[in-house]
Amino acid sequence: MDYSRFNNENSITYTNQFYNASGQLVKAPFIFRNGTPTRVKILAGKVDYTYPFNSKMKLETGVKSSYVTTDNDFRSENFDGANWVNDLTQSNRFTYKERVNAAYANLHKEFKSTTIQLGLRAELTNSEGNSVTLQNVVKRNYLDLFPSLAIQQSLSKDHEIGFSYSSRINRPDYQSLNPFIYFADLYTFSKGNPQLKPEYANSLELSYGYKKTTNITFGYIHTKDVMTTTLLTDTVKKTLLIYEQNLASRSTVSMNVNRPLAITSWWATTNDATLYYSRFSSPDLLGAPFKNGKLTFMMNTVQTFTLNGTMNAELSANYQSAQVFGTYVARPIYGVDLGISKSFADKKAAIKLSASDLFNTRKIRVKSAIPFQDYNLSQKQESRIFRLTFSYNFGSSGVKAVRERPNSSEVEQNRVKSGH
Template identity: 60%
Template sequence: MQQTIRKFLFLCSFVPLAASSIEAQTIIKGYVSDEQQKPAGFATVRLAKTSDSTLVKTTLTSVDGNFFFEEVQSGTYLVTVEWIGYHKSVSNPFSLTIGNKEITLKNILLQPETKLLNTVNINGKKPLIETKGGKTILNVGSSILSAGNSALEILSKAPGVTVDREGNISLKGKSGVNVMINGKLTYLSAAQLATLLRSTEGNTIETIELMSSPPATYDASGSGGIINIKLKKNSNYGTNGTVTAGTGYGKFYKNNTGINFNHRTKNLNVFGSYTYTNDKEYQDLDLERSTKASNETTYFSQQGRNITKLQNNNYRAGLDYTINKKNTIGLLFNGYINNNTSNNENKTWIGNQPSKTDSSILAENTGKASFKNQSYNLNYKSVLDTSGQELSADADYSQFRSNSQTVYNNYFYNNLGQSFKTPVIYRNATPSTVKIWSGKLDYTIPFTAKTKLETGLKSSFVQTDNDFQFEDFQFNTWKNDPSRSNRFIYKENVNAAYANLNTEFNSTSLQVGLRTELTHSEGNSPTLQQIVKRNYTDLFPNLSLSQKLSDQNDIGFSYSRRIDRPDYQSLNPFLYFNDLYTYAQGNPLLNPQYTNSFEFSYSYKKILNATLGYSHTRDVITTTLITDTIKKTILIKDQNLAAQNLYNLNVSMPLTITKWWNTTNTITLFYRSFSSPDLMGASFHSGKTSYLLNTTQSFTITPTINAELSMNYQSAQVYGTYAVKPLYNMDMGLSKSFAGNRANIKVAANDVFNFMKARISSAIPGQDYQLIQKEETRVFRITFSYNFGSSLIKAVATHVNASDTEQKRVKSGN
């Protein structure tokens, strides 16, 4: 591959040199301005042949709007100009002949995509759902229901997306989805990712991108695809920003506030944001189960309520500096400081017959936790030449610190409600530190205007240190229990290289890529004197092909192979107690899971979009509930099942009923099955056909008043060893803009009829439990936002960090 590229570049450099010996070369000059005749600085200018649109050269305008091309051969050309916030401009064709030494083009005037009204940009309203370049894009920036809601609440109602009670996200029925924010993976476990998304305000989100088959430029992790949440950015020149404040009430009061700002000059952009959330919420639990040992059956009936208080502080600051028109450097710092407290009261009734109580346990558990994260990014981008070659580099360092402390108080009563046993009191602390170093280098080679090669290297190193401390309360003092305390140290190094080719010919687009990743990991439990080492190398090919059949019909096909490595905490052999009969444990022997996915797509008028897919996952990582008939306990543990097969069909269609009523409707139909030759001593197979329905109705009441109605339905599903009953809800919202559209008030009600309730049972034959979880889903909110500052549009740089897969697997909390 390297020799081929070198030969190609040599030929490309030789041809123009040979031509220059035959005929004279010409310099082309020009000037670009906006609608106010002001210079358009740093606009992209391309020189192409009129015969076949072949790209000849690319450059950027200077600060004063001027541009020039040197060493141009004779021929017929045209110039195109693109500048963020303005329509693309194409010049008239012009000819160069032998003897011309210099030619000056007519001034190029750009027209804005937006109109200024009282210095505020008024844009045409985007459809709620768009399909572009293999992505499904949700434009939630102007959605009423996004205000006051968290990112997790919005994501759980996105078409084809489901979120289970542990925070695991599935896309079109496929689990193992990686979540990115502004192009950077979050590096958190499922539970802690859910916490982060709950603390991310919905009114800060611009779009959500759903990618079921990402190209090789992305990390290979995420067998279910990638969801990229893009936060709102103020791209205006000068000093500007947005302030927000909101409050809500369900069972308890909630409030949030935030600000984001940026200050932009010709060469420097400084930006930052801060959000604060103060939330109090509850979760009710009802669990009915039985265990059978020999001829004896024991019945458990458990009811509990957990009340949690959350205080989340998220912050972000950075700068971009344009050294010259070809080189840019950037710095980014972000993090969070979050604290929560919880009070969990559970009552468990135990008997040898249903509804008969022989004894009971009252568990009063109190906890507190703190989570801190700091991440640093240094990035550099260089445009190497006028042909469009680009080189970019990123260096990242992230550190996560967390400490959770929980005290468990267990009181025992007989069938008369009298205390008959000494209380069992214990506590645990789980201090944890995760450090991530990573770096990446990306290089883009445009062969022609329609063909480019993207290549890159990445290396990451992760080190985690978890110290689990268990203590019993005996004789009025706390004593360490070494049999239940443990320390776990994990190290992982992943080195990757990729190549991705994009090309277009006639009405066909082709993207083909290959990524290779070399992984070395070591899990060490000094307490258990147990070390698990792994070394493996994998290849991850992907292919995407699209064909334009006509102006109204497009078809496509994609294939990808991806991996999901266990999150760091799932490998930790700690034993976590919920109560005396329910606990969770890590599994250091977990293997990564591999998925091969195939997908066909069809689009009609860019309105009707349909996909038909199939995927097969080997060694699928699944959370299982295992009953111990001797101890009469339930163990929650991640295990590798043999395989998962998934077939899915997704159809979405936005409709305009009238000029004031628009609707977007999506249906996802899928069949998902799991199998294992040995689970709890027997072969296991589960499978079910399920469907998801999403509909959103948008109403324009007046130019400044809008309303929304959203309804979601999930049919019964089977996921691994869980059987889940249907879920459904309805949301409503109303918004009013004023003060020249700078200010906005949004009122929204989530789960208006309080229908959302998780009902789960076992999919394993012979295992008996029925679980009902009810969270605080019916919440009424009011949110105010105000935009301040200038409205002159300027381009914005985008940060993409190097440490993109590693942090998602951190179970350090948020």
């Protein structure tokens, strides 16, 4: 049983000054601030039970219940030159309650060269989003069943194949439901959507393994009511709204190859390549049908070097070609990371120097995929970071590590965004 509580006091002041081409002020500055105090409380508990029929067959069952409440009091104030004045047109209070009760059962059976697992999970959800200021309440009550199937077949000592089917639900982040406006500047802002629905995904996967080193996987995922970030333009006000909403569906076909390789006694490499085609569609988006699809290639390689018995180095590089995210297209992104470590004092102490995004190339660039919209967005975060770390192990290497305790509220905690 777990109880988690998150408190976030976020306050931002925006100072907007307007100049002409000569650098002269053309009107009085516009200054405002937004305060977004957020409270999230999560109470969750679960019980799991395993019944072994024999050494080859077992039944796994369990129940889980979670209760989440959030309270967000968004305050917007304008500065009139002497005092801060509350802006009632922007301020709003939003509360959210969610209760999920779930139960599952998995039957696991091993044969001579085949392993089969059948599963079923049921989830009953009750939620209520209340925009107190706007007097708008959104209630939802629904029951879902999620079956699953996994088959693993050993063909020989070096070859095995697998097949799996699963279905799942992904619920929105709590802050994505808040109908508040968060400003990046006067012309770029985001807004939550209390009407946002969870998305449902059904996935199929076929895998092949060779000598437990080379793995090839083919996958297909179809997601209904896919949650996506939509960028909407207002050509009159010259603004860009970042808005969370549901599109009708997303379909993805993929192939992945993973291959570790020992080149020499001191040089090992792990390579992972994925090729996938993803397609978003909706019968009505801004008054017109919408479709957006693209073939994407992703590559990640890690090179590990053992320089001597106490010194190691690691070089990793990744590349991601252009891909689609709902209503926009992201341009290629790539980068290189580097690290070197040295251990001493009988390997109890270690010092490590690392650099992420060594050449400072990871830059987010997107453009619209909606035909009658035209925008380009570029964002460069602080991705090139150098770190020097030192660690020392005071414990005995003969003492077993403490077993990590399962967290019954991990899924709910992952739906809490930082910042907003």
